[in-house]
Amino acid sequence: MYSFEPTDDQKIIVDEARKLAEREFRSRMRENDEKEEPAPEWSEEGWKLGLLPASIPEEYGGFGEHSFLTWVLAAEELARGDLSAALVLAAPNLVAVPVLLCGTEEQKKEILPAFCSDRYRAASAALLEPRFNFDPADLKTKAVQKGGDYVLSGAKCNVPLADEAGEILVYASLDGKTQAFLVPKNAPGVAVKKRERNMGMKAFPLYSVALEECVVPSANRLGGENGCDFRLLLDASKVGLSAMALGVARASYEYARDYAKERKAFGEAIAQRQSIAFTLAEMATDLEAARMMVWKAAWLLDRGLDATRESFLAANFTGDMAVTVADRAVQILGGYGFIREFPVELWLRNARGFAVMEGITIV
Amino acid sequence: MISFEMSEEIRDQKEYAEKVSREKIRPYARHYDEHEHEVPWDFVNFIWDEARHHIGCLLPGSMELEEPFMSQVHSVEALSWGDQGFYLAIPWPALGGTAVRATGTEEQIERFLKRFQGEEVTWASMALTEAHCGSDSAAIRTRAVRDGDSWVLNGEKLFVSTARESMINSKGIMIVWATIDPAAGRKGMRLFVVEAGTPGLKITRQEKKLGMRASDTAVVVLEDCRVPLENMLSSTGDPQKAKSFKGAMATFDSARPTAAASGVGIARATLDFLKERLAENGIPLRYDRPRNQLSAIERDIVDMEAQLEAAWLLVLKAAWLVDRKKPNTVESSMSKLKAGDIVTKITQKGVELMGTLGYSRELLLEKWMRDGKVIDLFEGTGQINRLIVARRILGYTGRELK
Ligand SMILES: Cc1cc2nc3c(=O)[nH]c(=O)nc-3n(C[C@H](O)[C@H](O)[C@H](O)COP(=O)(O)OP(=O)(O)OC[C@H]3O[C@@H](n4cnc5c(N)ncnc54)[C@H](O)[C@@H]3O)c2cc1C
Numbered sequence: 001m002y003s004f005e006p007t008d009d010q011k012i013i014v015d016e017a018r019k020l021a022e023r024e025f026r027s028r029m030r031e032n033d034e035k036e037e038p039a040p041e042w043s044e045e046g047w048k049l050g051l052l053p054a055s056i057p058e059e060y061g062g063f064g065e066h067s068f069l070t071w072v073l074a075a076e077e078l079a080r081g082d083l084s085a086a087l088v089l090a091a092p093n094l095v096a097v098p099v100l101l102c103g104t105e106e107q108k109k110e111i112l113p114a115f116c117s118d119r120y121r122a123a124s125a126a127l128l129e130p131r132f133n134f135d136p137a138d139l140k141t142k143a144v145q146k147g148g149d150y151v152l153s154g155a156k157c158n159v160p161l162a163d164e165a166g167e168i169l170v171y172a173s174l175d176g177k178t179q180a181f182l183v184p185k186n187a188p189g190v191a192v193k194k195r196e197r198n199m200g201m202k203a204f205p206l207y208s209v210a211l212e213e214c215v216v217p218s219a220n221r222l223g224g225e226n227g228c229d230f231r232l233l234l235d236a237s238k239v240g241l242s243a244m245a246l247g248v249a250r251a252s253y254e255y256a257r258d259y260a261k262e263r264k265a266f267g268e269a270i271a272q273r274q275s276i277a278f279t280l281a282e283m284a285t286d287l288e289a290a291r292m293m294v295w296k297a298a299w300l301l302d303r304g305l306d307a308t309r310e311s312f313l314a315a316n317f318t319g320d321m322a323v324t325v326a327d328r329a330v331q332i333l334g335g336y337g338f339i340r341e342f343p344v345e346l347w348l349r350n351a352r353g354f355a356v357m358e359g360i361t362i363v
Numbered sequence: 364m365i366s367f368e369m370s371e372e373i374r375d376q377k378e379y380a381e382k383v384s385r386e387k388i389r390p391y392a393r394h395y396d397e398h399e400h401e402v403p404w405d406f407v408n409f410i411w412d413e414a415r416h417h418i419g420c421l422l423p424g425s426m427e428l429e430e431p432f433m434s435q436v437h438s439v440e441a442l443s444w445g446d447q448g449f450y451l452a453i454p455w456p457a458l459g460g461t462a463v464r465a466t467g468t469e470e471q472i473e474r475f476l477k478r479f480q481g482e483e484v485t486w487a488s489m490a491l492t493e494a495h496c497g498s499d500s501a502a503i504r505t506r507a508v509r510d511g512d513s514w515v516l517n518g519e520k521l522f523v524s525t526a527r528e529s530m531i532n533s534k535g536i537m538i539v540w541a542t543i544d545p546a547a548g549r550k551g552m553r554l555f556v557v558e559a560g561t562p563g564l565k566i567t568r569q570e571k572k573l574g575m576r577a578s579d580t581a582v583v584v585l586e587d588c589r590v591p592l593e594n595m596l597s598s599t600g601d602p603q604k605a606k607s608f609k610g611a612m613a614t615f616d617s618a619r620p621t622a623a624a625s626g627v628g629i630a631r632a633t634l635d636f637l638k639e640r641l642a643e644n645g646i647p648l649r650y651d652r653p654r655n656q657l658s659a660i661e662r663d664i665v666d667m668e669a670q671l672e673a674a675w676l677l678v679l680k681a682a683w684l685v686d687r688k689k690p691n692t693v694e695s696s697m698s699k700l701k702a703g704d705i706v707t708k709i710t711q712k713g714v715e716l717m718g719t720l721g722y723s724r725e726l727l728l729e730k731w732m733r734d735g736k737v738i739d740l741f742e743g744t745g746q747i748n749r750l751i752v753a754r755r756i757l758g759y760t761g762r763e764l765k
Contacts, residue, residue: 292676
């Protein structure tokens with residue numbers, strides 16, 4: 001039977017995530033965007049939510065089950081606080097979740113416990129490549145089998161926290177199929193290059209990374225000999241990004257709504273004019289619709305069903321929606337929307353990223 | 364726990380409605396578009412004799428449905444996929460019945476709705492709109508004046524769907540909105556039931572429409588139309604405290620997601636058709652490619668598909684609330700405004716994408732474009748539903764946000 005009501009546990013998690021995001025994320029959003037560095041509190045305080053350990057079963061050191069639905073509910077709240085902060089906090093998932101979903105028993109035993117301690121541990125994934133016609137199903141980074149090893153070569157961009165992370169899950173084409181390889185950051189042939197300079201998500205450090213004849217043992221291939229279900233990981237990444245797009249859009253909408261009730265023009269609040277009020281009504285409607293789409297895709301993933309179509313549609317819809325909503329928020333603020341003392345320009349810059357980023361988060 | 368699992372009950376209802384849509388509606392859709400004002404009797408009789416015993420909403424109370432409203436939006440969506448005019452031409456209590464149940468006494472519900480359980484095909488209609496006011500429904504001028512043991516109705520009603528069916532082609536009912544005190548605005552408004560055959564009610568014109576032609580839309584004149592006192596809907600039995608306006612407005616909270624579902628059905632008809640044509644021509648739809656690498660047509664289609672999905676999920680959310688008797692005014696209006704938008708855009712795009720084929724009356728694309736537009740007009744226009752959402756999210760009264 002249909003239901004649109006989260007469980008009581010999920011409601012508690014959402015509530016905690018919201019409070020944390022308001023307290024630690026939003027309060028530092030502007031300052032850290034200007035500094036282009038994350039705040040230490042984002043990972044330190046954020047980790048106390050325990051979201052990732054709660055997603056890992058006891059046998060691997062955690063205390064729960066992974067649920068995409070729970071994660072998308074939380075991710076919306078986190079990204080509403082601040083997108084960069086949410087991405088930093090979710091970065092360990094980039095390794096932990098693919099291992100959880102696709103790893104061999106040995107990989108799970110070896111890797112997951114490290115993500116269950118009470119200290120945040122950065123991790124990373126390298127999917128994107130620096131070209132406009134990037135296609136995750138047709139990567140230029142190659143993996144070649146050589147004896148008991150794989151040799152990886154290629155150029156990656158927008159690799160989250162590459163400098164800090166202990167390991168990077170590198171996506172590469174193996175005989176034309178995209179597969180993933182666990183690469184310790186200090187492996188020979190891995191070079192973390194320059195920090196990316198993007199329009200938004202500025203407090204989320206992203207790097208370009210070069211792989212030059214980087215050799216990893218075959219045991220490091222995600223899923224072992226049989227490899228991993230890359231489509232599943234890509235779907236999961238889309239759903240995670242979409243949930244965060246919701247958060248950014250909601251932040252913009254709420255701010256513009258409150259502003260419109262305060263700001264007076266021609267003797268009354270601008271929200272009392274239909275042109276503004278209807279715009280807000282449309283923003284609220286599309287937000288709600290997008291949320292349902294994200295929930296549906298997450299629900300499919302939780303059930304182990306094919307979510308390729310739904311996650312694609314959700315990503316498409318939320319990606320557009322986030323930009324439109326953020327843009328309309330800027331418009332509602334008028335000239336102030338253009339000024340960095342107000343947050344909406346930051347949300348517009350962040351929102352634009354959803355259409356172009358892939359694989360920088362996974363929930 | 365959040366779930367998008369369709370219950371078995373709804374699946375059965377939906378599949379049955381889809382079969383009706385495919386076999387009994389779609390093949391005749393074009394004929395009734397080109398023969399406006401003809402009644403699709405074969406279809407009507409089939410619904411009355413057979414289909415309504417399988418589709419819960421068409422014969423309320425006939426089945427013990429766990430989620431009656433959720434089931435209704437699924438059925439309506441599926442029927443409208445075949446043809447929206449056919450769906451609106453179905454003999455069932457429809458919106459009028461909802462109003463009777465929402466604002467009538469037990470006795471009134473029995474007296475006015477029993478006929479829908481009987482042998483003879485029966486329709487209901489609802490007359491609110493007038494020439495000088497549609498959106499501003501509180502401004503109606505049709506008068507009800509008490510005279511001894513009857514109410515006397517005088518006025519003119521426009522755009523009354525299934526007026527002819529309910530008043531001439533069957534022994535049905537029409538719910539007429541009138542005021543007992545024009546100076547009192549909403550507080551003076553009451554709902555009256557006029558039964559077929561009541562002297563003083565005349566149908567003076569059948570509108571010629573852009574689309575949705577299988578459903579008749581008529582002008583109704585009330586001239587000293589006398590109904591018994593007991594025909595004023597009032598759950599309290601007291602004409603002074605009837606709370607009609609509020610009660611009747613609440614029926615829109617379920618009417619709007621239903622209209623939205625109907626719009627989704629038309630939009631899906633368009634999209635299904637486009638996808639079939641593309642597949643026949645070997646043009647794949649790829650859901651796993653970056654968007655900037657899709658062809659223009661692929662991108663149009665996936666955007667339409669995302670919009671359709673968005674509207675449908677809003678309908679489900681609104682319907683889910685109705686079944687749980689939770690307030691849903693915002694969700695209901697959201698679903699309606701979204702469906703009005705997307706059905707308009709998707710059907711217009713459908714004509715464009717198929718080129719001259721889309722424009723041709725040989726296919727149904729152009730018809731869907733004509734039909735779909737009404738979704739953004741009736742049951743509250745797109746603007747009115749935006750107004751409702753906006754007032755709620757901003758916490759404004761009608762005076763603060765006009
Ligand atoms: C096929 C069809 C079937 C129908 N069936 C029925 C029926 O069975 N019973 C019945 O009673 N009615 C029925 N209607 C009438 C329908 O509900 C009205 O047409 C509708 O409510 C709009 O009213 P109107 O046409 O008078 O437009 P108006 O109210 O004159 O509106 C004209 C335009 O102004 C906009 N507008 C109005 N007020 C505002 C505002 N405050 N802010 C911003 N914009 C505003 C509207 O959105 C619209 O775009 C039907 C209509 C059609 C076309």
